[in-house]
Amino acid sequence: MDKTMAKVKITLIKSIIDREESQKRTVRALGFTKLNQTVEKEATPQINGMIKKVAHLLKVENI
Numbered sequence: 421m422d423k424t425m426a427k428v429k430i431t432l433i434k435s436i437i438d439r440e441e442s443q444k445r446t447v448r449a450l451g452f453t454k455l456n457q458t459v460e461k462e463a464t465p466q467i468n469g470m471i472k473k474v475a476h477l478l479k480v481e482n483i
Contacts, residue, residue: 426463427483434477446474
């Protein structure tokens with residue numbers, strides 16, 4: 421079965437300076453290394469949870 425998950429395009433729009441360590445680690449785990457960087461991820465429950473945790477730092481678009 422070739423079931424494709426929905427994809428999301430995530431952009432880091434706010435700095436992680438002066439954020440909690442857990443938020444910094446979550447942003448890094450999503451694949452961000454610098455501000456205004458955009459990554460595409462599969463919309464799995466794990467990724468959605470990570471996005472929800474740091475949603476105030478991100479811009480999220482469905483693809």
